[in-house]
Amino acid sequence: MKAAVLRGVHDLRLEALADPRPAADEVLVRVRAAGLCGTDVHMWAGTNQEGTFPFVPGHEWSGEVVEVGAGIRSVAVGDRVVAEVPIPCHICANCKDGMEPNMCPDFELYGFSWDCPGGMAEYTLAREERLFKIPDNVSFEEAALVEPVSVAYHGVWGSGGGAAPHDRVVVFGAGPIGLFAMLSCKASGAPVIVVEPHSYRRSMARELGADVVIDPADGDLVGEVMHHTGGRGATLVLECSGSNGAVAATLDVVGKQGRVVLIGQSAGRRIPVEIGKAIFQRTRITGSSGSPYFFPKTLTFMSRRLVDLMAVVTHRFALDDVLDAFELGHTAVDCGKILVLP
Template sequence: GDQVLIKVKAAGICGSDVECYEGKSAEGRFDLGPYTMGHEWSGQIVKTGELVKNLKVGDKVTSDCVLGCGYCFNCQNGRMPSACLNMREVGFRPDSPGGMGEYMLLEHQYVHKFPDGWSYEEGALIEPVSIGYFAAWGNNGFVDPSENVVIFGAGSIGLSALIVAKAAHARVILIEPLANRQAMARKFGADYIINPVTQDPVEEVMKITDGVGGNLVIEASGNDKAIDMTFYVSAHSARIRLTGHSVGRKVAVELGKTIWKTLLITGAGGIKDFTPRTIIMMDRLRKEVNFTDMITHRYPFEKIHEAFDEAINDKPGAVKVIMSME
């Protein structure tokens, strides 16, 4: 009745997919198998239920990753889908098969159309771009043109946050040790790039900002040292957004800095209502920004094992691995 059947056309491999594959999770979300992975995907609708009014056969679509039921206490109170008491996650559990298969079957409210002129690769980037977008703007976040933005990590999430911050004309300082990711950050408009292996990020950030620090600090690497450093590179009253996954690890926090700088620290895991917004944002920027530049490796779906080998064994080189089913 309310579902759509979608022929999958492209699927990206996320760091979370690699962790699923390797069995590295303290959340207990990856050991429920067997299930079909893939939450960064796009496809074309081939059939719709009789209750579906907003989508039609032939539409190019993607979906939300975290699915709220809509009727539990948290959903009824407008909380994020990740707060849903009956939460499902596309590509992470047996009850929500992902996009690394030939077809997807989903309720229509979770499915979002993107423009016909887009490639399916662009469609498969909507989900990771939405995470970087949400890191800057979600949960009452914002980016001001007068601000200094510091981003740790130039993977697909950090690069997406960079694109959004530059669209707001903020000054962006990106901290990344790997040469190929530094090159990508330059391509996407980073004003300054700091190598934390050869430079002192705190010293460099303070030099660039005349001792003020970052007004918005986005941690998108999941590195323990980077998480610790966010408290030192931040300005007074800065907004710190933690989005890099660091599951099962504990990080010491410099409480003095947090208290006396009156820092606002927010977890930015997942998104709320940001898939349609991300599609609009990407469509408006795509004349100036080639989002597919963050794709480093492409494979046909039949070579899924080679694609995962690349994502697992060449983590420095593989920024975004995409599989095509066309």
């Protein structure tokens, strides 16, 4: 089969690999669409060391089951499927304690190592656990969005406690995760203010239905948010950019007894924030990583078709042109979601 193989930093090759065969607890999937994640691009560029070279990247895929291992019970050949990314070990102290899959220190991730390949290939293997059927009214391209949509949807509903028509939401960052977070809130009728420094992404947020779009470089970010929230600040702040300025500003724009959810990647940096504000405002601050147990909920959300999630997709590439996809993704700002279609 044809596959994209990340052999090292700035070394992505299209290779002919042996067709994979499923073990007893695996299915063989013909990949129909694979989303390019910022993490994939960062591993290629050398700015993220999570992957172990060489490997087939791509943890955001959808496809069709073409062969099942001897022990498979819940899916059959012909089923359309997606797979939640972390596969926990089940035997460490955290797993035995009932913690979420991404709390396992020994989890495996699709698309980060040779033994657990990703979806930027004609075929991939997936374990039966954490494998889900795609609803009939959700296309393969839409289903390839389930991972990033679920990260946003979990940030809103899992970590954030939900968004209602009476909420006042601020989303920092209008990359794919920020846009999906905005759309998740809009689907429940909550008004959303989006803060984004890049003009291309600001116009995407506006087109997709953000109520207010703010360029933080314009000056008075806090004043603008207060102006649009009746002087009270946000009830829910979703930080999806990971930028120092945005993380610091979360505590300035959140209202009393509000919630701050940190989704954007900022680990490894110390960011000065006025944390004491959280005491008197009684702010609830929570981190949100991945989307533990949220694929079924997110697939149901997608099948309800309340918002146009596909509008976040701006570019599609054939597998033969996968390097072009990575190079475009590396510019990071003049595109929305990029799909690779094997």
